Structure formats: C-alpha cells, structure tokens
Amino acid sequence: MNKLEELKKIIDSLNNFAIVSHTSPDGDSMGSILSLYNLLIDLNKNVDVFVEGQAPYKFSYLSGFYNIKNISQSNSRYDCLFVLDCGDEDRLGECKDLLNRTDIIINIDHHITNNSFGNINIIDAKASSVGEILFELYKNLNYKITKEIAECLYTSIVSDTGGFKFSNTSSKTMRIVADLIDTGINFTNIYYRIMDLKTLNGIKLISKVTSTLKIYLDGKVATMKLTKQMLEECQTKEDEAGELVNIVRDIESVEVGILIKEVDIDTYKISFRSKDYFDVKDIALKYGGGGHIKAAGCTIKNKSIDEIEKELIDEIKKAWVKYNEWNN
Amino acid sequence: MNKLEELKKIIDSLNNFAIVSHTSPDGDSMGSILSLYNLLIDLNKNVDVFVEGQAPYKFSYLSGFYNIKNISQSNSRYDCLFVLDCGDEDRLGECKDLLNRTDIIINIDHHITNNSFGNINIIDAKASSVGEILFELYKNLNYKITKEIAECLYTSIVSDTGGFKFSNTSSKTMRIVADLIDTGINFTNIYYRIMDLKTLNGIKLISKVTSTLKIYLDGKVATMKLTKQMLEECQTKEDEAGELVNIVRDIESVEVGILIKEVDIDTYKISFRSKDYFDVKDIALKYGGGGHIKAAGCTIKNKSIDEIEKELIDEIKKAWVKYNEWNN
Numbered sequence: 001m002n003k004l005e006e007l008k009k010i011i012d013s014l015n016n017f018a019i020v021s022h023t024s025p026d027g028d029s030m031g032s033i034l035s036l037y038n039l040l041i042d043l044n045k046n047v048d049v050f051v052e053g054q055a056p057y058k059f060s061y062l063s064g065f066y067n068i069k070n071i072s073q074s075n076s077r078y079d080c081l082f083v084l085d086c087g088d089e090d091r092l093g094e095c096k097d098l099l100n101r102t103d104i105i106i107n108i109d110h111h112i113t114n115n116s117f118g119n120i121n122i123i124d125a126k127a128s129s130v131g132e133i134l135f136e137l138y139k140n141l142n143y144k145i146t147k148e149i150a151e152c153l154y155t156s157i158v159s160d161t162g163g164f165k166f167s168n169t170s171s172k173t174m175r176i177v178a179d180l181i182d183t184g185i186n187f188t189n190i191y192y193r194i195m196d197l198k199t200l201n202g203i204k205l206i207s208k209v210t211s212t213l214k215i216y217l218d219g220k221v222a223t224m225k226l227t228k229q230m231l232e233e234c235q236t237k238e239d240e241a242g243e244l245v246n247i248v249r250d251i252e253s254v255e256v257g258i259l260i261k262e263v264d265i266d267t268y269k270i271s272f273r274s275k276d277y278f279d280v281k282d283i284a285l286k287y288g289g290g291g292h293i294k295a296a297g298c299t300i301k302n303k304s305i306d307e308i309e310k311e312l313i314d315e316i317k318k319a320w321v322k323y324n325e326w327n328n
Numbered sequence: 329m330n331k332l333e334e335l336k337k338i339i340d341s342l343n344n345f346a347i348v349s350h351t352s353p354d355g356d357s358m359g360s361i362l363s364l365y366n367l368l369i370d371l372n373k374n375v376d377v378f379v380e381g382q383a384p385y386k387f388s389y390l391s392g393f394y395n396i397k398n399i400s401q402s403n404s405r406y407d408c409l410f411v412l413d414c415g416d417e418d419r420l421g422e423c424k425d426l427l428n429r430t431d432i433i434i435n436i437d438h439h440i441t442n443n444s445f446g447n448i449n450i451i452d453a454k455a456s457s458v459g460e461i462l463f464e465l466y467k468n469l470n471y472k473i474t475k476e477i478a479e480c481l482y483t484s485i486v487s488d489t490g491g492f493k494f495s496n497t498s499s500k501t502m503r504i505v506a507d508l509i510d511t512g513i514n515f516t517n518i519y520y521r522i523m524d525l526k527t528l529n530g531i532k533l534i535s536k537v538t539s540t541l542k543i544y545l546d547g548k549v550a551t552m553k554l555t556k557q558m559l560e561e562c563q564t565k566e567d568e569a570g571e572l573v574n575i576v577r578d579i580e581s582v583e584v585g586i587l588i589k590e591v592d593i594d595t596y597k598i599s600f601r602s603k604d605y606f607d608v609k610d611i612a613l614k615y616g617g618g619g620h621i622k623a624a625g626c627t628i629k630n631k632s633i634d635e636i637e638k639e640l641i642d643e644i645k646k647a648w649v650k651y652n653e654w655n656n
Contacts, residue, residue: 164492165519171506178502191493196578200547203538203579210535219528250524251531 006120008141010104011043014079018102019049020071022086023093027159027194030059032084032108032130035152037064039143048074052093061193062155063148071095080104083118085130087111108133128168131156135176150183154190163195201236208234209244209259216313217320219253223309226261249273256280256316260305268308272296278323283315334448336469338432339371342407346430347377348399350414351421355487355522358387360412360436360458363480365392367471376402380421389521390483391476399423406430411446413458415439436461456496459484463504478511482518491523529564536562537572537587544641545648547581551637554589577601584608584644588633596636600624606651611643 001009019036021029037049041064048069055068071094081102086109089096099105099117107118110133112125127133131153138145145153157177161169164177181187198206205226212225226244231237238244238261248257255278259271270287272280274294281296289298300308329337347364349357365377369392376397383396399422409430414437417424427433427445435446438461440453455461459481466473473481485505489497492505509515526534533554540553554572559565566572566589576585583606587599598615600608602622609624617626628636 165516165523167516169509169515171509174502174506174509178499178506181497181499181502187497188493188495192578195493197580198575198578200541200543200550200579200581203541203575207535207538207541210531211539213528213531213535215528222528246524247526247531250520250526251528252525253528 003120003122004137004140007106007122007137010080010106010120011040011045011141014045014104016046016077016079017048017082018076018078018080018098019047019082019084020086020092020095020098021051021084022091023052023095025051025056027059028129028131028156029085030056030062031152031154031156031159032134033082034059034062034064034068035131035134035138035149035156036082036084037067038146038148038152039138042144042146042149048076048078050074050095050098052095058193058197059155061190062152064152071097076101078102080106082106082108084108084134085110087114089117108137126170128166128170128173129156129160131160132173132176135180145179145183147183147185150180150185151190154180154185154187155194158187158191158194163191198242199236199240201234202240202242204234205230205236205238205241206244206247209241210247213248214309215253217317219251220320221256221258221313221316222248222251222254223258223260223312224248225305225309226259227305228262245271245273249275258312260308260312262305263299266303267299267301268303268305270298270300270308270312278316278319282319283312286315331448331450332465332468335434335450335465338408338434338448339368339373339469342373342432344374344405344407345376345410346404346406346408346426347375347410347412348414348420348423348426349379349412350419351380351423353379353384355387356457356459356484357413358384358390359480359482359484359487360462361410362387362390362392362396363459363462363466363477363484364410364412365395366474366476366480367466370472370474370477376404376406378402378423378426380423386521386525387483389518390480392480399425404429408432408434410434410436412436412462413438415442417445436465454498456494456498456501457484457488459488460501460504463508473507473511475511475513478508478513479518482508482513482515483522486519486522491519526570527564527568529562530568530570532562533558533564533566533569534572534575537569538575541576542637543581545645547579548648549584549586549641549644550576550579550582551586551588551640552576553633553637554587555633556590573599573601577603586640588636588640590633591627594631595627595629596631596633598626598628598636598640606644606647610647611640614643 019033021033033049040047050071105118107121109123110127114123124133135153208230209224209226214223245259255275257273261269263269274280279293281291284296284298287298347361349361361377368375378397378399433446434448436450438455442451452461463481536558537552537554542551573587583603585601589597591597602608607621609619612624612626615626
C-alpha cells in the first residue's frame with residue numbers, strides 16, 4: 001500500500017482528527033491547517049484544529065478561523081493527528097503534547113530538514129508550501145476542493161512564495177494557483193490582505209528609519225539606522241515594518257545595503273544585504289558574525305552608532321578596492 | 329481566411345517589419361515589442377523596433393533593448409507595421425508617422441476602447457496584457473518561444489498584473505506564466521527588477537510624505553501631505569514613489585486614505601481612496617471633483633493645507649454619520 005492509499009484508508013475509516021502546525025503560525029501554517037479542517041468537516045469527521053496562543057487575526061477571513069482552538073482548552077484523545085508545516089516535534093511548542101494523545105501521526109511538510117517524526121511522513125522539499133502539497137493530495141484522493149478550501153490553499157501559496165516571486169515558485173505552483181482561481185475565489189482580496197496591508201505603527205517606523213538613509217560610494221552602498229527610541233515612539237516591534245534592510249538593498253543604485261540596529265546600550269546588530277556580487281559575509285566575519293554572500297550579520301559592542309557606520313564603510317571601501325583589483 | 333491565417337501569411341511572405349507601442353512605454357509595451365522583435369529576428373526578417381524618445385533603462389535586461397531605435401533616426405518604409413498595446417493612433421506620439429510608411433498595419437491590443445485602426449485588429453479586452461495575447465498567437469502559429477522571448481512576455485504580464493495581484497489576472501494568465509517559467513527564465517530576477525526596485529529619491533520622498541501621516545476617527549481615516557518643497561528636497565517627481573495615496577489606504581485600520589498634494593500657491597489636489605465600502609466620490613463631488621466609489625479626486629484653492637485637512641475630515645465625519653444612520 002502506498003502512502004496515498006494509506007492516507008485514504010485512514011481518512012475513510014477513522015473519525016476523530018486533530019490538526020496542528022508550528023508555533024507563531026504564518027500564512028502557510030494557517031492556510032494549510034484550515035484547508036484540511038474544512039475538507040475533513042466536509043467529509044463529516046470530528047475535527048479539532050489547534051494553535052498555540054492566539055491565531056493571528058490577519059487570517060480571520062479564512063473559513064474555520066473562529067473554530068480554531070487554543071491548546072490549553074483541550075485534553076481529548078484523537079484517532080489521528082495531522083502535523084503540517086513543522087520540521088520537528090519541538091516546533092509544536094505547547095501543542096507538542098498532542099503527539100501523546102493520538103494513535104497515528106501524519107507529518108506533512110516541505111522543509112528539507114524535517115526529521116520524519118510521523119507514522120506517515122509526506123515531505124516534499126521542492127514544494128513551495130504545504131498548501132501546494134495538500135492541493136495535490138486532495139486532488140489525487142479525489143476530494144472536492146471547494147471555494148473555502150481553495151481560499152486556504154491560495155493563502156498558503158501566496159504567503160510562502162512572497163506573492164509568486166521567490167525562487168521556490170515553480171511552474172507547477174503557477175498551474176495549481178490557476179486551478180484555485182478557477183474555483184471562483186476572490187484572490188485579489190486575499191493577495192491584498194496578505195501582501196499589501198501594513199500596520200499603522202509599521203508605516204510610522206518605516207518613515208523614521210528611511211529618514212536616516214545615507215548613501216556612500218556613489219550610491220553603491222547605503223545605510224539606515226534603527227534605534228530603540230524609534231521603536232518606543234512608534235510603539236512597535238521591528239518585524240511590523242517587514243524586512244527593513246531590504247528597503248536599502250532595493251534602491252536601484254545600491255549593491256550593499258546595511259541596517260544598523262540598536263539592541264542595547266552601545267550594542268548594535270548589523271544586517272548586511274548585497275544585490276548581485278559583493279560578498280557581505282566577509283565583512284560580517286571580521287566582526288565575529290556570519291551568513292551568506294548576499295545576506296549576513298554581526299553584533300558590534302562598545303562603539304557609538306556613528307563610529308560603527310564610519311568603520312563599516314571603510315571596511316567596505318577596502319574590500320571594494322580588492323574586488324576591483326581581482327576583477328580588472 | 330481567419331485572422332490567424334492572415335497573420336501567418338503576412339509574416340511568412342513579407343520581409344520588412346516595424347514594431348511600435350504607445351508613448352512613455354510601460355512594462356507591457358516594452359515586453360511586447362521586444363518579444364515580437366526577437367521572434368521576427370529568429371525568423372530572419374528585417375525588423376526595426378521604435379520608441380518615442382528614450383527607451384526606459386529599467387528594461388535594459390531584455391534581449392533586443394539596445395537595438396531599439398528612436399523614431400527621429402528613421403524615415404524608412406515598411407511592408408508591415410505592428411502596433412502593440414496602443415488604443416488609438418494619437419497615443420503613438422511622434423511615432424504616428426509610421427502609419428503612413430507601411431503597407432499593412434497590424435493592431436494588437438487589450439484596451440476595450442481600442443478603435444480598430446489597423447488592417448488587421450486583434451483586440452482581447454479580457455487579456456491581462458498584450459504579452460498574454462502574443463503568447464497565444466506565437467503558440468497557435470507554432471513559433472518557438474525562446475528563453476529571450478519568454479523573458480519579454482513575463483515582463484509584460486508581471487507589469488500589467490501588478491505581480492499577479494490585479495483582477496485582470498486570470499487562471500489562463502497563470503497557466504501562461506507557468507509555460508514561461510518552464511523555458512528556464514530567471515523570473516525572480518525579472519520580478520525583482522520590475523516590482524521591487526525603487527529609486528533613491530523615491531525612497532526619500534516616501535520617508536518625507538509618510539512622516540506627515542495623521543489618523544482620524546479611531547484610525548478609520550488617515551491623511552498624508554505632499555508639498556512642493558518635499559519634491560524639491562528629494563529632487564524627484566511624485567510618480568517615482570509609486571502611488572503615494574495607496575500607502576495610506578493600505579494601513580490595516582484605515583477605510584479612507586487621503587493625500588493632500590500642493591500643486592501651486594494655495595492650490596491643492598486631493599486624492600481619496602477607500603478600502604471596502606465608503607463612497608469617496610461623494611466627497612470629491614462636493615469640491616467639483618469626481619471619480620469612483622473607491623478612488624476619487626478634486627482640486628481645492630485659496631485655502632491653507634491645514635484648513636483643507638480639517639474641512640475634509642469634517643465632511644467625512646458627516647458622511648460617516650449618515651452612512652451609519654442608513655446601515656443601522
């Protein structure tokens with residue numbers, strides 16, 4: 001019996017299901033668990049869907065959202081537990097206890113690092129999202145993909161592909177999205193909610209941080225600064241504004257974008273991004289940090305923010321001279 | 329003979345082609361004309377591709393970009409002229425003269441208002457972009473869609489659909505994009521260049537304009553201001569920052585976003601956007617402006633920017649009271 005047949009048999013023969021994903025659920029988690037919740041409800045099963053803490057209100061447009069249970073509300077046993085978009089047991093947080101309250105664990109994921117903790121493990125690291133894997137499973141098992149389920153799956157895919165722009169997007173992804181659009185979902189509305197909506201405090205923070213923008217080396221290098229005072233004034237956390245360092249990198253002329261972020265008294269975290277060719281990891285390594293060629297970081301202590309900026313620009317200038325010597 | 333057969337006969341039998349699109353070419357224009365340029369070159373035709381003025385450098389990654397001719401460089405005659413993404417003859421600007429220098433005009437467009445000025449007119453108002461129409465034509469005519477051509481067509485489609493988010497995106501659009509991805513194009517790079525890159529001055533302007541953000545009616549209404557001084561300080565034009573008024577509308581709590589823009593001494597243009605239900609056209613009409621329910625505008629003179637803001641907020645408050653009376 002192959003995995004698909006096993007899965008079919010489990011869904012057909014059992015009655016009490018639970019569904020869960022990782023802590024701090026993102027769009028793929030929320031879309032995946034609610035798509036499966038709606039599918040099992042359509043099949044007249046008993047289903048509990050769990051998150052740790054509060055489900056993010058951003059996804060309240062998804063069918064089934066208001067039926068999500070907080071893990072502290074339950075101590076039931078289940079015939080079968082689906083764990084979605086979760087690389088290992090510890091990422092379940094408080095929901096980990098569910099693993100002891102079920103007869104069968106089905107682990108469906110797209111993280112290449114998944115440690116196959118389930119009784120059945122369906123891992124496809126080439127899939128853009130768990131939503132993409134579930135779409136194929138539902139289709140191969142001949143389950144009806146209703147408009148409600150399609151909205152969940154579209155949410156998964158648009159979230160994990162960054163709006164179909166990340167390199168995990170494949171032609172298969174686009175064909176699945178085409179099928180989802182054909183169910184009649186209001187995809188422009190979902191796209192808007194997931195990708196374009198910003199919080200008020202997030203916009204305020206972007207305004208403050210971009211006002212510190214400075215340009216060096218004929219516009220090839222740019223810096224921005226984020227202080228604790230800015231976060232306080234905007235009553236926000238950094239992540240509400242999205243990836244701030246990307247704003248610097250995404251300026252046309254810029255090859256190296258730098259965000260200098262105050263984390264404590266005289267302690268700064270530096271994020272580096274490069275666009276095409278400059279190795280920012282080399283700069284980060286000099287300060288005991290690390291990363292990749294195009295994305296790296298380090299922490300610098302006991303210097304002022306202006307000293308740090310000057311020093312980093314000097315290091316980059318030196319590296320640039322070397323780069324030009326090698327490439328000319 | 330149907331249009332497709334006619335087109336096939338023209339391309340097969342003739343040798344000297346010209347291609348043109350509307351003035352101030354956008355992504356769909358540039359992608360469309362260069363896709364056809366590459367296709368006709370692959371078929372060993374003589375081809376001139378024209379724009380009025382300078383072709384936007386943003387699209388320099390497209391194959392054929394450096395072969396684009398400025399219309400002032402040419403007075404040749406052609407067997408056949410392709411006019412792409414152009415609703416009427418006047419939108420050709422200086423390139424309009426080409427209409428008198430060709431035996432046959434082929435007009436391919438997706439604007440519903442197209443006045444069918446060609447000898448052959450292929451108009452599909454349901455297509456997201458001319459790139460989408462051309463993909464189907466090339467395929468139905470059995471022409472090879474090379475990677476270079478696919479890059480052009482992807483550029484067209486991603487530009488005119490706003491990155492697959494506008495409602496002109498259809499399941500057919502997504503299936504075409506899937507086929508384009510299958511040619512092996514570096515679509516993430518194209519997406520990034522078209523959708524994410526910003527100019528330095530554009531970011532500076534966004535920073536200044538967002539710093540004027542004000543919130544009213546428990547966050548349901550928000551305003552931003554754009555002054556002539558800001559444009560001078562940033563050495564930029566408004567459009568370098570994208571649609572500024574959308575930044576206000578896209579704040580979570582906001583239903584009505586307003587941009588007050590200084591255009592002359594004591595003369596302000598107001599842009600209104602609403603998210604879901606508030607009719608901003610009604611407010612604009614009061615000031616002699618107009619528009620649609622969710623997007624409207626007007627001009628107000630002889631008042632200070634602060635007076636205008638106060639007055640608009642008062643008008644919106646009044647309208648909101650009325651709205652609530654009707655809906656409760």
